[in-house]
Amino acid sequence: MADEMNFDLVSPERSIASFMATEVQLPGSEGDMTAMPNHAPILTTLRPGILSVSGADGTTEYVVTGGFAEVKPDGVTVLAERATNKSSFTQEDMDILVGDVKALLDLSDETTKDSVNKTYNDALVLAGTLGLSVA
Amino acid sequence: MPNLSDLKSRIASVKSTRKITKAMQMVASAKLRRAQDAAQAGRPYAERFNSVMTGLASSVGTSEGGPRLLTGTGSDQIQLLVVMTAERGLCGGFNSNIVKLARVAATKLIAEGKRVKILTVGKKGRESLKREFGDALLDHVDLSDVKRVGYDHAEKIAKNVLSRFNDNEFDVAKIYFSEFGSIINQVPTELQVIPAKFDSAVDVGEVYDYEPSEEGILADLLPRAVATQIFTALLENAASEQGARMSAMDNATRNAGEMIDKLTIQYNRSRQAKITNELIEIISGAEAL
Numbered sequence: 001m002a003d004e005m006n007f008d009l010v011s012p013e014r015s016i017a018s019f020m021a022t023e024v025q026l027p028g029s030e031g032d033m034t035a036m037p038n039h040a041p042i043l044t045t046l047r048p049g050i051l052s053v054s055g056a057d058g059t060t061e062y063v064v065t066g067g068f069a070e071v072k073p074d075g076v077t078v079l080a081e082r083a084t085n086k087s088s089f090t091q092e093d094m095d096i097l098v099g100d101v102k103a104l105l106d107l108s109d110e111t112t113k114d115s116v117n118k119t120y121n122d123a124l125v126l127a128g129t130l131g132l133s134v135a
Numbered sequence: 136m137p138n139l140s141d142l143k144s145r146i147a148s149v150k151s152t153r154k155i156t157k158a159m160q161m162v163a164s165a166k167l168r169r170a171q172d173a174a175q176a177g178r179p180y181a182e183r184f185n186s187v188m189t190g191l192a193s194s195v196g197t198s199e200g201g202p203r204l205l206t207g208t209g210s211d212q213i214q215l216l217v218v219m220t221a222e223r224g225l226c227g228g229f230n231s232n233i234v235k236l237a238r239v240a241a242t243k244l245i246a247e248g249k250r251v252k253i254l255t256v257g258k259k260g261r262e263s264l265k266r267e268f269g270d271a272l273l274d275h276v277d278l279s280d281v282k283r284v285g286y287d288h289a290e291k292i293a294k295n296v297l298s299r300f301n302d303n304e305f306d307v308a309k310i311y312f313s314e315f316g317s318i319i320n321q322v323p324t325e326l327q328v329i330p331a332k333f334d335s336a337v338d339v340g341e342v343y344d345y346e347p348s349e350e351g352i353l354a355d356l357l358p359r360a361v362a363t364q365i366f367t368a369l370l371e372n373a374a375s376e377q378g379a380r381m382s383a384m385d386n387a388t389r390n391a392g393e394m395i396d397k398l399t400i401q402y403n404r405s406r407q408a409k410i411t412n413e414l415i416e417i418i419s420g421a422e423a424l
Contacts, residue, residue, distance in 0.1 A: 008179075010179050010180045010183065011180065011286070012177055012180045012181070012286040012289070012362075012363060012366050013173070013176060013177060013180075013285060013286050014176040014177070015176065015179055015180075028346060029346075029347065029355075030346050030347055040344060041342065041343045041344065042343055042344040042345070042346060043187065043191075043343045043344070043345050043346070043352060044345070044346040044347075044352075045346075045347065045351070045352055045355050045356075067359075068187070068352065068355075068356065070183070070187060070343075077183060079180055079183055079184060079187075081286065081290075081359070103294075107298060107301070109301075112354075115355075
């Protein structure tokens, strides 16, 4: 099928979603991208953000807190450490995310500081989008 | 000859032991199923992750200036052994097999003049290594109140290990755990996590574009690879522990059954002997009259 591709969302503990999709919007660490069937193979890391998948039964949105995505002509696989359905992402999850990033910020040295800072800002933006507060 | 009431109470006590071991076996088998499911559910992530890492690592190579987690510190003088065991005993050779593997490795390293540091996960490993390598024990991760291992636990252990690596506390890290083969087969395994080792012989397949650069992705993913490997090890360990406990308890139940049979025969024999004895006494008493 040329107009559909496999979409898999896996976390370390289990496979969260697996279905046929027509379009996947990824929060890439260097900018959003949309993958459609027959996309050239690409591997990208993800920033904390919203992953939106369009399939036969409409669009599903997930909140991912990082990880990476593998895009192939016949499918997209997202490997996320934590991924939740957008509607069930709570303030508590946000606090965990921000706490984690802050801990990283403390550990980071000169070389990694920029990227961690960016992740922190991405988390702030995500909180803004979802209407959650940041401790 | 032991007297009858002693035998009777022994039979009763072995019977209650058998009941306990039988119950433990059944609990272990239920837990095993859950642990196996968890291991199964975690497999796609680990497999994907490893294949991506292998591709990345082989294309970046171990050249100079690569990430330290991949190239190492250039030395192997200080070795960290992460020994992962269970929190509970009564599971056959499960704990002791892992500890034995780690102990042999540690002794060998010390003989080679290297320094060994040990991080234990799970109470049992700590108990058995404390006496011999008390000075080498760095830290202990307690999972005794954890019902079900999650990625969070693996992440915590990984963070512990990584922050020590950043502080130059060690050069090489290896994890020790038991790989789950089947209920009767658990293989104690050693796996080097830092510097990361990937099977470069694997066919990478497709050529990817990378965003950000290959090096950037690699640097981002390497710490996660440590967590992923530890998580896989924890899951394997959980399944192995229950599998080992199940077969150990199965054995114990069978042994208890054999013992009951033996004791019952002995009981019947001595009862019979007693009756015969009494009969002889009565008969010879009657004859004497």
